[in-house]
Amino acid sequence: MERVINIDDLKVVLYYTGRITIIVGLIMIIPLIAGILFTEWPAVIDFLFSIALSLVVGYLFMIIGRTHYIPRIFHAMTIAAFSWIIAMILAAVPYYLSGHMKSFLDACFDTMSGFTTTGLILIQDLEHVSVALNTWRHLVTYTGGQGIAVLALTFLITPSSYAYKIMIGEGKEQVLPNVKHTASQIWKVSNIYLLLGTIMLAIVAYKNGIRPQMAIMHGMWIFMSAWSTGGFAPYSQNILYYHSVAFYVISLVFAIIGSMNFATHYAIWSGNFKEIFKNIELKSFSITLTLTSFVAIAALGFGKIYKGASSLFNMVFFQMVSAHTTTGLSTIYSASFLREWNELALLAAITAMAIGGSASSTAGGFKGIRVGIIFKAIIREIRNFVAPENAVITSKIHHIRDIVLEDSLVKSAALIIVLYAVTYFLGALVGVAYGYPFIQSLFESVSAASNVGLSIGVTSVTMPTLLKVVYIFEMWIGRLEFISVLVFISFIFKLVSLRGLIWK
Incomplete structure (x- = not known):
């Protein structure tokens, strides 16, 4: 209509x-x-x-x-x-x-x-x-x-x-x-x-x-x-x-x-301390932060680039938490990512940045709750395959309350993740088109679209004007999670359309 x-x-x-x-x-x-x-x-x-x-x-x-x-x-x-x-x-x-x-x-x-x-x-x-x-x-x-x-x-x-x-x-x-x-x-x-x-x-x-x-x-x-x-x-x-x-x-x-959901804050402040251990976003964050940090530390610490627990905390773990919470505070220079971090460690940081924090928080990324939903959906499908044909398998996630994992919820989560992934990739392609290596372009694009702020050195006053505009757009659309921006663009398009002022 x-x-x-x-x-x-x-x-x-x-x-x-x-x-x-x-x-x-x-x-x-x-x-x-x-x-x-x-x-x-x-x-x-x-x-x-x-x-x-x-x-x-x-x-x-x-x-x-x-x-x-x-x-x-x-x-x-x-x-x-x-x-x-x-x-x-x-x-x-x-x-x-x-x-x-x-x-x-x-x-x-x-x-x-x-x-x-x-x-x-x-x-x-x-x-x-x-x-x-x-x-x-x-x-x-x-x-x-x-x-x-x-x-x-x-x-x-x-x-x-x-x-x-x-x-x-x-x-x-x-x-x-x-x-x-x-x-x-x-x-x-x-x-x-x-x-x-x-x-x-x-x-x-x-x-x-x-x-x-x-x-x-x-x-x-x-x-x-x-x-x-x-x-x-x-x-x-x-x-x-x-x-x-x-x-x-x-x-x-x-x-x-x-980086925690404001609803989670309110639940905890209201005395519901069990939410800390039951909430799917906090579980997802804990698991993915542990995994990505282990990969980065293994890639850098075990490779003797950074020696000692203090060095690993200051130079690696701090950056990984900053990346995953999409905070962007850094205890190393941008050039250090380029000179000292190998590709495996950079991919771990990119993954952490892409996932981000919780929904309805100050954090960016495609959010831990969506990772949890997709993971739960995969487990549900595996259970469906091994269960008797007449068995009815249902799954739930917990965010403030128990929520039945319906197909519409899974599709919505998957759609947003895909939109973020496409945005990351397209932003990286613009960087590659201007001569930056792909891994550097991807790092900076994910940092912009996930609203992180860590930089591998691409962001500077000397970078091409178009790349500045692309990063501004990525920051904007990533922060508002696409829908509002797409509706706004469609609204403007319809206002100036020669076919008339029709909202579809």
Whole structure:
């Protein structure tokens, strides 16, 4: 059945995107305050201009889009995808004005990387970036981890039926009956951890010689990066800058917790501690992290590239956890992947990045729950083959509750995995077309599409413009898990189609 699109369809998309855009502008007040506190007046001016621009764009969208039209599910999908593009562009303005970006495209690359919690960067002279801009960089990834739309649902969008549609458009799971309460709980959990993580990391930073006020900023920045599985750090050495095992361990713990499903967080916080041992996502993560880490350690440790338990932890296991949680924090340089990691170890890292963390979390990848579903489906089929002909074999998975493993669930999981695999491969082909070796191109493509942020050296300001655009697209479509982006593209195509405004 065909659905006719009229002007109200476009209006409702603009109206709710405008509301989300206003939130982006309001969030900039935080780095503005940081700039004032640290007397960074050029950065203050940059953020004042960026805030004004964001608010103007947001209000214009709302004025143009004012309508009584009731949002439908395809509106929500379109709003979710479109708002990330607008947020990317507006969040890039203070980046570009800072003088640390070679082009506005590079600034957009970094903000899409931030909002999607990827962590790949093109910013220049990172050691001399202002406190205000560093705060903005990490705040972008912290906001993106929870979800831009989720933030808007918490403060601006009140009707529950509309809010629910926008939330699922962004790939989030409703934990509580009231969707606004769900969004609030997501931020409550994140902000409690933010306080705890900032204090812990700030203490370690202070003990390692960083002056108190900056120790607090470093603790907050790295926590935001770890919890949101974002991968940003205030220095080009990434987390290696701190040279502290305590700093590494705390960061890893919060990265693992951050990669967990928000529904799982809520279940545990509600006292259901058995969920830790029963949940299919946590089981899948434990198994695949163990297997991929063993392969990498065997390939590098047993080959005597890294010697000793401490070296294996700092140089290998940290990278594998970072890859699997799609955090992107790194204790080695990008060149080390190229010079020191052999192909077997790189394939282990690529596999970990591709799988990623849990659904409805800050993590990327095609998610552990889908790996668990496919594995359970394979076991079910094997049991069907060996069972008597009249036997009825059923399988269940446990995620908060027991769920019957139906064919539709298996097909859905398989479809998403295939879409990710195709995206990884096509992104790698673009890299190969520009002369990069396949293994390097695949590593970088998977890192972008799975929103990881580890780099083997392909990502740089000198890489071809098309490759930058491809990685931006991969980060975007990977973070929203395809459907919202595909609906958005189809929506735009139908609006400009010469055949008329028809939604199919």
